[in-house]
Amino acid sequence: RPHVKAAERFHRWHSHFGVMRDMQNASTLPARARRARFDTIIQSVEPKTRETYSAGLARFHEFCDAQRVPEEKRMPASDFLLSAFVAHHAGRVGKSCVDNWLAGLQLWHNLHDAPWLGNRALTAAAKGVHKLAPASSSRARRAPVTVEHMRRLGEHLDLADSFDAAVYAAAAVAFRGCCRLGELVVLSAATYDATRHVGRGCVIERGTSVSGVHFRRVRLPWSKTSGAAGADVILSASRDGVCPVTALDNHLAVNSGAPLDVPLFAWKDRHGSWCPLTRSWLLKRCSAVWSACGMATVHGHSFRIGGATDLLLRGVQPAVVAVQGRWKSRAFLQYWRNVESVIPDFIDRA
Structure with a gap:
């Protein structure tokens, strides 16, 4: 995972699973078709939104590095690992922040043909984060032009x-x-x-x-x-x-x-x-x-x-x-x- 701009993480960051899955898919489709799939999926999300989502990749890998989670366990990420990642940030961030992180991780999985395993435990952990969110995580409502x-x-x-x-x-x-x-x-x-x-x-x-x-x-x-x-x-x-x-x-x-x-x-x-x-x-x-x-x-x-x-x-x-x-x-x-x-x-x- 090279040190690149946030907008480039989805293109430049790879995983053990992603590399192996791409090699498997090479027997089904040529590189041009696989690249077209990747480019089309990533275009489903606006550039500015991708920058926001990319924070999810960074925070997830920081958590996994700190917990010494093996690379091969990070994709596809299990419901257990995803819920633990979310719970790790309870009391420090709000719901919208976690939602963006998870959306980024889900996009990353989709790009590399990895199944999304987030399930009941992740849903429960996300609800817990919302209830434990600090007041500082809520941005003051913007005043309107009158x-x-x-x-x-x-x-x-x-x-x-x-x-x-x-x-x-x-x-x-x-x-x-x-x-x-x-x-x-x-x-x-x-x-x-x-x-x-x-x-x-x-x-x-x-x-x-x-x-x-x-x-x-x-x-x-x-x-x-x-x-x-x-x-x-x-x-x-x-x-x-x-x-x-x-x-x-x-x-x-x-x-x-x-x-x-x-x-x-x-x-x-x-x-x-x-x-x-x-x-x-x-x-x-x-x-x-x-x-x-x-x-x-x-x-x-x-x-x-x-x-x-x-x-x-x-x-x-x-x-x-x-x-x-x-x-x-x-x-x-x-x-x-x-x-x-x-x-x-x-x-x-x-």
Whole structure:
């Protein structure tokens, strides 16, 4: 197991069982087919998630090394060994941490055609870890971006400026569209991928609903829940001072002339070059405004959390909120904030 970056562990770390199983499978399939299988399975997990999962491999082998567990016993890992590994960390980590570690180990087994033997003992140990989890293992709930945050942003940014227009548009779309920032902006110029990030050449439908509300439908080429099938973000005009339709139209006008092969929220620098709006630039500009206004600084996912919470506070049915945020399950309920205001209103209208 060479010392490599976390993202490379699944590719570079091997086991006695994995090597022997690959030799056995060589009598069934050629190397090219076996490699295609490996590459396809590993693509089932997003790169960032693989980095998180890879911690499971590291922690598992650290445990096995400390306990002098022979290499041949580590894969396939028995229910006994897996439950002992989990129990070793009881009282020090939380459930989500253990779940990620186990998901990483299961992926590692799948990649090397090893049976997964985790069973009743592992399930019981995982439940025990959850009950014994220290308070420090629970991350404080992220505060949401609010309508007031967005109003202050619109008031203090220069919406005739190329950069500020892009920032406000991206923020308004993320908030009103209940978007993940990763669906709208990039981590860096080098990470822009037209097949995964919304670009200037994307489909933007302009329309008016039967009740006269102007809207924009922005087509995403990829989303976390639908993958390459893409998804639609519906932006409805609003008269509360935070209108995503106006913000997006303003950005497209101020930054007109941008080539179709740049990110949707690209802006022009003083040298005339088109720059992608990165996540860090967006958050830094927003935080500067909010700090100057004496408001709490928020995180990237706070836009999605705040957008969902705002819709609920306005009386929008939870089912509609789920569709707007493109949630495939009731998982979006974890994003509710200000429930003390949301629930009484829904009960009162029942």
